Amino acid sequence: VSARAGWTRRELLGAAAGGALLAAAGLGSWRWARRRPAAPVFVGRAAGYGADLAGLILAGLRELGVARAEIAGKRILIKPNLVEPRRGAEHVTTHPAVVLGAAEAFLRLGAGAVVVAEGSGHCRDALLVLEDSDLGAALRGERLPFVDLNADDWEDVPNAGGASGLAAFSLPLTLRRADWVVSVAKLKTHHWAGVTLAMKNLFGVLPGALYGWPKNVLHQAGIHRCVVDLHATVRPHFAVVDGIVGMEGDGPIMGAPKAAGVLVMGRDLPAVDATAARIIGVDPARIGYLRLAPGGAAALAADAIAQRGERIEAVRTPFALVERIAAHRGIRL
Amino acid sequence: MPAVHDTTPFDADAAALEELRRRALDDGGFPERAGGRFCAGATAWACLACARTPAGGPLAARAAERLAQAQHADGTVAVADAHPEAAWPTPLALLAWQATGTAPERRGRAERFLLALCGEAEAAADRGIFGHDTSLRGWPWTVGSHSWVEPTALALLALRRAGRADHPRVQEGVRLLLDRQIPGGGWNYGNTTVYGSELAPQVAATGVALAALAGLSPAPPLAKSLAQLAGALSPVRTPLSLAWGLLGLAAWGIRPAGATAWLAQCRALAQRCGGYDTTHLALLTLADDPGGVFAA
Numbered sequence: 001v002s003a004r005a006g007w008t009r010r011e012l013l014g015a016a017a018g019g020a021l022l023a024a025a026g027l028g029s030w031r032w033a034r035r036r037p038a039a040p041v042f043v044g045r046a047a048g049y050g051a052d053l054a055g056l057i058l059a060g061l062r063e064l065g066v067a068r069a070e071i072a073g074k075r076i077l078i079k080p081n082l083v084e085p086r087r088g089a090e091h092v093t094t095h096p097a098v099v100l101g102a103a104e105a106f107l108r109l110g111a112g113a114v115v116v117a118e119g120s121g122h123c124r125d126a127l128l129v130l131e132d133s134d135l136g137a138a139l140r141g142e143r144l145p146f147v148d149l150n151a152d153d154w155e156d157v158p159n160a161g162g163a164s165g166l167a168a169f170s171l172p173l174t175l176r177r178a179d180w181v182v183s184v185a186k187l188k189t190h191h192w193a194g195v196t197l198a199m200k201n202l203f204g205v206l207p208g209a210l211y212g213w214p215k216n217v218l219h220q221a222g223i224h225r226c227v228v229d230l231h232a233t234v235r236p237h238f239a240v241v242d243g244i245v246g247m248e249g250d251g252p253i254m255g256a257p258k259a260a261g262v263l264v265m266g267r268d269l270p271a272v273d274a275t276a277a278r279i280i281g282v283d284p285a286r287i288g289y290l291r292l293a294p295g296g297a298a299a300l301a302a303d304a305i306a307q308r309g310e311r312i313e314a315v316r317t318p319f320a321l322v323e324r325i326a327a328h329r330g331i332r333l
Numbered sequence: 334m335p336a337v338h339d340t341t342p343f344d345a346d347a348a349a350l351e352e353l354r355r356r357a358l359d360d361g362g363f364p365e366r367a368g369g370r371f372c373a374g375a376t377a378w379a380c381l382a383c384a385r386t387p388a389g390g391p392l393a394a395r396a397a398e399r400l401a402q403a404q405h406a407d408g409t410v411a412v413a414d415a416h417p418e419a420a421w422p423t424p425l426a427l428l429a430w431q432a433t434g435t436a437p438e439r440r441g442r443a444e445r446f447l448l449a450l451c452g453e454a455e456a457a458a459d460r461g462i463f464g465h466d467t468s469l470r471g472w473p474w475t476v477g478s479h480s481w482v483e484p485t486a487l488a489l490l491a492l493r494r495a496g497r498a499d500h501p502r503v504q505e506g507v508r509l510l511l512d513r514q515i516p517g518g519g520w521n522y523g524n525t526t527v528y529g530s531e532l533a534p535q536v537a538a539t540g541v542a543l544a545a546l547a548g549l550s551p552a553p554p555l556a557k558s559l560a561q562l563a564g565a566l567s568p569v570r571t572p573l574s575l576a577w578g579l580l581g582l583a584a585w586g587i588r589p590a591g592a593t594a595w596l597a598q599c600r601a602l603a604q605r606c607g608g609y610d611t612t613h614l615a616l617l618t619l620a621d622d623p624g625g626v627f628a629a
């Protein structure tokens with residue numbers, strides 16, 4: 001849709017706030033998890049979208065061992081969930097404040113460039129998607145570029161997963177040229193998949209010009225299998241799940257707002273999704289794509305994930321499930 | 334949406350034509366974005382826009398010829414040669430060839446391909462899950478997937494102009510669009526209710542569906558959708574939705590009082606997003622025709 005460069009607040013932000021940010025993130029309870037070596041996931045509290053989200057994400061990055069040396073000069077692609085925005089409905093799509101917070105955090109770690117990119121699953125009009133989600137104004141204000149992945153050029157990449165039977169995925173060149181791919185997802189229930197979190201958010205990278213609106217090719221090949229295959233092929237580097245206000249009930253579009261007051265972050269997307277699921281009272285071992293993920297349910301057991309930041313029990317916010325929805329039955333933790 | 338006060342009349346057609354001329358590729362095709370590669374959909378829409386005026390005739394003719402070069406032996410005009418399954422630009426190419434009066438043999442092949450192409454029907458649909466009849470066959474975005482609103486509407490537009498209004502596939506496509514109408518009016522990508530929740534309409538999808546149904550459906554079953562679109566359109570200033578909204582209403586003889594100003598405001602906002610895609614520029618030009626380029 002547009003390609004502009006620049007970052008207006010970058011110069012205004014200093015590194016001196018780091019200590020305060022760690023305190024604000026509520027890290028007093030994270031040390032217990034350090035004994036666990038596998039798949040660390042950070043949970044940070046945020047009371048609302050007016051909080052210092054860049055600081056919270058930066059704190060999470062540091063706790064997860066993402067250092068300046070790893071990010072400096074890198075091209076970061078932030079992929080929000082903008083599946084079908086509705087004006088004034090902040091529970092449907094990733095909130096602009098979380099997108100800007102993630103961008104700011106990576107720029108503060110020295111990222112060379114940040115681009116926000118999405119291929120909306122239900123709406124061809126990317127400019128309308130930006131306006132109705134309020135992300136357009138937010139990005140213009142910070143002079144951050146946005147790319148409509150539905151219309152991006154692509155290259156065909158062999159399917160590295162092999163679960164779905166799809167031979168290859170057509171991945172946008174904007175994604176292929178990024179050094180880091182960051183899934184900035186929304187915490188929602190989902191009427192086909194049970195939940196939609198960091199991994200399923202990757203459906204939105206595929207160009208609608210080849211996969212359609214909705215991306216029905218993936219539904220035909222099996223949603224859970226395609227989630228796992230796409231994750232294996234895209235190999236995202238990091239995830240942030242916006243659970244400040246999520247969606248319960250008949251997600252991913254028609255459910256109700258539910259405030260969980262958290263951001264969930266990590267390098268390992270299955271572990272991030274398993275943690276987010278536990279926070280909303282869903283058993284990750286009963287989510288199809290998580291069972292299919294590398295290591296299966298055993299790798300996502302509660303004691304196999306090193307929880308940093310808030311403890312799950314401290315932020316647990318059960319989301320309503322709908323009995324008549326098949327994908328919701330039997331998934332309650 | 335910020336106020337845009339400069340709505341001074343100007344020759345929008347000439348300005349759009351000049352912009353399209355600048356974007357044309359050496360081979361006659363058009364990219365979606367300046368500097369990009371040939372895009373069948375963008376080329377078809379640019380062809381349709383250019384064909385409206387004598388000055389655009391040569392550009393339209395070259396675009397039509399480029400689309401002919403892109404046609405596969407089975408009649409498909411696909412998004413890319415490597416992806417013949419992404420066949421949704423085929424009706425757009427057919428519309429372009431109809432508008433330029435070119436490529437009769439190729440038009441025939443495209444028609445035959447479209448009449449043979451079906452979205453995947455799903456038997457034993459559970460109306461408790463989906464509100465629509467999944468056994469009806471329209472057209473898919475990609476071969477092997479379900480039928481959806483926009484590709485079905487585009488196929489109906491092209492086949493109606495080809496004189497195929499009475500063909501059983503066209504009639505079934507009409508039934509599909511009527512069945513996919515959201516109970517409160519309007520269309521989205523193609524689901525009405527799921528698990529009992531009524532989904533929201535979208536302006537662009539509503540516009541393209543209404544344009545497609547002009548001349549193929551009586552008006553009464555569409556009254557809610559016409560009213561819904563007329564009400565939803567006034568704050569919209571993004572080119573794809575605004576253009577399809579106006580095209581859909583115009584197909585039924587409705588021209589909102591603010592249409593000309595809305596189009597001017599939309600054009601004035603182009604620089605805010607780094608300029609519009611070729612498809613958007615072309616659709617805005619077509620939407621500026623008060624007579625409705627898709628009227629029956």
